[in-house]
Amino acid sequence: MITTYTEALNFIHGRDQFKKAPTLDRMRHFMALLGNPQDKLTMIHVAGTNGKGSTVAFLRDLLMADGQTVGTFTSPFITRFNERISTDGQPIGDDELIQLVNRVPPVVAQLDAELDTKGPTEFEIDTALMFCYFAAHPVDVVVVEVGLGGLYDSTNIITPAISVITTIGLDHMRILGDTIPEIAHQKAGIIKAQVPVVCGRLSPDALAVMDQTAQTKQTQVVALGRDFDVTNQPEDQWGERFTYQYQAFQYQRLQIDLLGQYQIDNAATALTAFIQFQQLQHGQVVAATIRRGLAHTAWPGRFERLTTQPLIAIDGAHNEPAMVELAQLLHRHFATNEVYIILAVLADKQYTKMVHTLLTLPNVHLIVTQFNGPANRVVATPSELEDVVTTHDRISMAKDWPTALQQALRQMSAEDLLLLTGSLYFISEVRHYFKDDDPADANSKGR
Incomplete structure (x- = not known):
């Protein structure tokens, strides 16, 4: 029985960091033993080399500005572990985390005994805790950030409403591959059959991988710079201003408080995913809501x-x-x-x-x-x-x-x-x- 916050963290952080083999079989077995809570959730899945966290934050605030309750799963945290599992920007409480963690040890022990490769890793446990939490504390939508890669990431057992891929760059090459197409293949692993895909500003070779993967999954990629676009409108003050255009949606002088062209790209990618999600859910897309959501977004540690x-x-x-x-x-x-x-x-x-x-x-x-x-x-x-x-x-x-x-x-x-x-x-x-x-x-x- 785990009774303190420190014990809960020690249990989580005491697990192995990485999978012994690239497979989702163990994660699926793990979640089946927990009752497959992920199947009860409406989700948006976000992968990418950089920009995932900021894109999640923009999406969260756009959805909240529309009046929806929004869960988020992010990593790593900046201040405390609890930030990883948040509702409307508020991290899970210490007592709630303790109760949540107590559900897991018996199942982990069972898998440790059953599997030659041992039971769940730390991040698999983090992911399982998130699924269990939002199944027990329902929200309108959960925005789920991929931990590493995509294809074999523990979050990739879900079928989301929208898949988002922010950027593709050379990072974690020992695990994901040495070239942009190899890494893009790993990120494209989150693309699911007939689930819309929104991509940020990708290089042509990375975008080609996305398009090819989407075609095999009978879906379509909407990409920044090809299907939707932004134009920077710089001003001499903190933050960024830009125009946005996607289909019939055109907005002038959208404002964000985060600095950098890449944050404009992240905001535009999130906005496109928001529009597509609203259309799927038969929700409204209101200019005032968009302006309020984007202007409100803050993301600790990003300039x-x-x-x-x-x-x-x-x-x-x-x-x-x-x-x-x-x-x-x-x-x-x-x-x-x-x-x-x-x-x-x-x-x-x-x-x-x-x-x-x-x-x-x-x-x-x-x-x-x-x-x-x-x-x-x-x-x-x-x-x-x-x-x-x-x-x-x-x-x-x-x-x-x-x-x-x-x-x-x-x-x-x-x-x-x-x-x-x-x-x-x-x-x-x-x-x-x-x-x-x-x-x-x-x-x-x-x-």
Whole structure:
């Protein structure tokens, strides 16, 4: 019997991280023993290399603005584990989580005994908890974020109302493949028979995989840049403004509070999925609802302002495609400012490319450092990071990120920007520091 929040987290985080073989058989067996709660839910499924979390947030707020109750399943969390399972943006309570977790150990023990490959992994348990929770606490729709890949992700036992694929880039290559088409094939695994598919801004070779997969599933892809489009309408203030066009739906000067062209793309992708979902559900698509939902969306850790004087922000860019987008954001919004970046990265990322990408901006001053990191992941050390650009005069090293923070604050002026980035785990640690949140379960995210 699990009686405390800490015991509940210890049970979840005590499981293996990854599957022993690429299959959904164990997850299906697991859910069958729990009564297949996922079959009771109306869901939207969101996959992609980057942009999943922001797209989920935009979708949630669009649906809530329409008056619907919305469950979300996201990962990793930024502050506390509970964020992964939320209703209308409110995380599951500690007591509810304890009760929920108590349903699972007997089934896990049974599967451990039955299966040569052992029972469910940590993320399979996370997913099962979510399905059980929303089956017992019904909402109008659950927006489910894929954990890793798509084809063999534990969330992929569902048949959603809409499938969404945000972006395709080179990440998790050891697991998903070394090329864009290989990774696209994994992401396209969430496409189901006759279920509409909405894609973000994909490269031609990635989109070709989506179209081909959709054809075999007797469905159709609606893609950003081909079937719906956006035009940036920049203004000299925080946030982004843009036009949107899809079929007969045309909107001028939509506003979001998140920075970056990629956030415009994420908002447009979410909006298209919202429109398609409303049409399937015979719901309304109202301009005022759309404007209210998009303007309301916030997503912690995505170019989030922590302080304004001095201007300090955090961003969860944790791979090379995200770092390219971040560099574009900095060029567009902060070209006339000096930008101090504190970078800390997990060791399995392409940190050489990430450093070089940031240093293409002439106004960037880079301090490479490290953070505590989750127990199961190795963090790149400052010396490893600094070795990638040994002779550059705009890169320096600090033994840890609080030291780097003090170093940057001493160097920067009132007009400069300080950005901490490189890993969602890292910015979670930073956010605890600035927001004075409860650090009880920081860096124990699992995935």
